[in-house]
Amino acid sequence: MGKNFKEEVLSRRTFAIISHPDAGKTTLTEKLLLFGGAIRDAGTVKAKKTGKFATSDWMEIEKQRGISVTSSVMQFDYDGFRVNILDTPGHQDFSEDTYRTLMAVDSAVMIIDSAKGIEEQTLKLFKVCRMRGIPIFTFINKLDRQGKSPLELLAELEEVLGIESYPMNWPIGMGKEFLGIYDRFNKRVEQFRVSDEDRFIPISNEGEIPDGHPLTSSGLYEQTLDEILLLNEAGNEFSVEKVAAGSLTPVFFGSALTNFGVQTFLESYLKFAPAPIARNSSIGEIDPLGDQFSGFVFKIQANMNPAHRDRIAFVRICSGKFERGMTVNVPRLAKQIKLSQSTSFMAEERNTVDEAVSGDIIGLYDTGTYQIGDTLTTGKDNFQFEKLPQFTPELYVRVSAKNVMKQKSFYKGIQQLVQEGAIQLYKTIKTDDYLLGAVGQLQFEVFEHRMRNEYNSEVLMERMGSKIARWIEGDTIDENLSSSRSLLVKDRYGHYVFLFENDFALRWFQEKNPNVKLYNPMDQH
Ligand code: GDP
Numbered sequence: 261m262g263k264n265f266k267e268e269v270l271s272r273r274t275f276a277i278i279s280h281p282d283a284g285k286t287t288l289t290e291k292l293l294l295f296g297g298a299i300r301d302a303g304t305v306k307a308k309k310t311g312k313f314a315t316s317d318w319m320e321i322e323k324q325r326g327i328s329v330t331s332s333v334m335q336f337d338y339d340g341f342r343v344n345i346l347d348t349p350g351h352q353d354f355s356e357d358t359y360r361t362l363m364a365v366d367s368a369v370m371i372i373d374s375a376k377g378i379e380e381q382t383l384k385l386f387k388v389c390r391m392r393g394i395p396i397f398t399f400i401n402k403l404d405r406q407g408k409s410p411l412e413l414l415a416e417l418e419e420v421l422g423i424e425s426y427p428m429n430w431p432i433g434m435g436k437e438f439l440g441i442y443d444r445f446n447k448r449v450e451q452f453r454v455s456d457e458d459r460f461i462p463i464s465n466e467g468e469i470p471d472g473h474p475l476t477s478s479g480l481y482e483q484t485l486d487e488i489l490l491l492n493e494a495g496n497e498f499s500v501e502k503v504a505a506g507s508l509t510p511v512f513f514g515s516a517l518t519n520f521g522v523q524t525f526l527e528s529y530l531k532f533a534p535a536p537i538a539r540n541s542s543i544g545e546i547d548p549l550g551d552q553f554s555g556f557v558f559k560i561q562a563n564m565n566p567a568h569r570d571r572i573a574f575v576r577i578c579s580g581k582f583e584r585g586m587t588v589n590v591p592r593l594a595k596q597i598k599l600s601q602s603t604s605f606m607a608e609e610r611n612t613v614d615e616a617v618s619g620d621i622i623g624l625y626d627t628g629t630y631q632i633g634d635t636l637t638t639g640k641d642n643f644q645f646e647k648l649p650q651f652t653p654e655l656y657v658r659v660s661a662k663n664v665m666k667q668k669s670f671y672k673g674i675q676q677l678v679q680e681g682a683i684q685l686y687k688t689i690k691t692d693d694y695l696l697g698a699v700g701q702l703q704f705e706v707f708e709h710r711m712r713n714e715y716n717s718e719v720l721m722e723r724m725g726s727k728i729a730r731w732i733e734g735d736t737i738d739e740n741l742s743s744s745r746s747l748l749v750k751d752r753y754g755h756y757v758f759l760f761e762n763d764f765a766l767r768w769f770q771e772k773n774p775n776v777k778l779y780n781p782m783d784q785h
Pocket of ligand 1: 279280281282283284285286287288401402403404405514515516517518
């Protein structure tokens with residue numbers, strides 16, 4: 261029996277994994293896909309990462325650039341749910357698109373390496389999730405290795421991220437002495453590296469296990485019970501409302517590599533993670549269960565191959581049902597567009613999708629029609645979704661046209677790429693130099709490539725390195741405060757921004773100029 265539309269929508273769980281490189285995102289994703297039967301062999305996701313699966317032009321590009329297009333969205337079914345995992349590229353592929361992907365999900369899974377704790381990229385991605393108030397589920401990974409103590413890790417969550425936590429389970433030992441997890445939620449102990457039949461031991465409310473069980477012989481279980489007592493007395497209470505509001509994160513301990521604790525994690529996640537949530541628009545909240553199709557473009561993947569000018573626009577469906585061949589309005593363009601056979605779905609295999617509902621992601625082949633943030637709708641209501649936020653760049657270059665005779669194509673290209681959201685533009689005060697800002701190096705490379713191939717403009721880029729950008733409150737500022745260590749520029753809307761050389765320069769400036777109120781738009785929420 262097929263599901264009706266409402267049941268289809270309510271079965272969707274759309275999330276992204278936020279983590280620092282090497283915490284285990286690929287490994288966990290792979291295990292989740294295995295549970296869902298979406299892949300048959302472990303190693304598939306990994307192979308894609310290194311580009312061994314080159315079977316099409318697109319994949320060839322991925323291989324050349326190491327950009328993963330195909331694995332941008334992975335989908336699998338589990339226990340009546342349809343799960344969409346959106347990839348958040350890190351390392352050299354880190355870009356504003358990584359942040360924007362978080363605008364398209366309903367929840368996030370944060371993986372932390374138990375030996376490392378909270379790392380830089382996790383913190384950045386966490387802040388963006390926080391800004392949206394989406395539920396965050398934490399998986400503390402690599403318990404099969406010696407790491408920080410679980411209490412220390414919880415304290416880090418609260419201190420560094422400022423989020424309350426509730427451990428759903430608790431490790432019994434770790435590293436060489438890792439015996440398993442005490443599952444507070446399901447009232448059982450799950451043993452590590454023990455055959456399936458003996459894996460689970462039911463426990464009493466007080467955590468008692470059957471007399472004479474080998475676990476009791478080690479002092480580790482006693483220690484776990486003491487810690488559980490401490491958590492029961494002094495820890496946070498579990499609250500479904502707080503989880504939904506993103507102010508309390510359920511925490512799971514496990515080991516993705518050995519597939520330990522992953523299934524329990526998945527099942528609890530599916531239970532507490534939200535189905536597609538309503539989104540704000542110019543006419544109020546859009547109900548995901550509404551009939552009228554709507555969605556927005558959250559990412560545009562530029563094709564790096566000069567032989568192909570096309571790109572893929574990723575659309576998050578926010579209401580209604582997508583059907584191949586349907587006609588949609590794009591209010592920004594005041595234009596109707598038929599979503600024909602060029603529409604494709606990003607699953608494990610690149611399939612053509614015929615139908616998709618709220619919560620799903622579709623990829624549209626694009627020859628330059630769409631911009632990031634575009635709304636697509638059907639029906640009479642011509643609304644637009646809330647604008648996507650701007651993310652504060654960290655890397656800057658000074659840019660100019662190599663050939664002064666070709667200024668026109670240079671300005672046209674910059675203007676269009678900036679508008680599309682590929683990169684951010686700033687101008688220096690007085691000298692009007694063009695500066696570009698990005699959150700990841702890849703954005704500059706894509707910019708340079710597209711300027712050459714789409715606008716026939718060779719650019720010169722002079723690296724300025726990383727800067728700390730702070731906007732100022734109010735529109736007036738003494739322009740003489742600009743210096744090489746605190747460079748004053750204007751953003752594309754004409755607002756003043758200081759680019760500080762480093763944290764020290766920022767603090768020094770603040771001490772000297774207490775009247776200048778500085779802020780980072782990403783900390784405003
Ligand atoms: P990603 O960069 O976050 O995608 O990380 P990967 O999934 O590629 O994992 C990074 C490394 O950590 C790989 O060598 C994995 O085999 C290893 N790893 C992942 N999960 C675990 C785990 O649970 N235990 C141990 N010991 N190693 C793990």
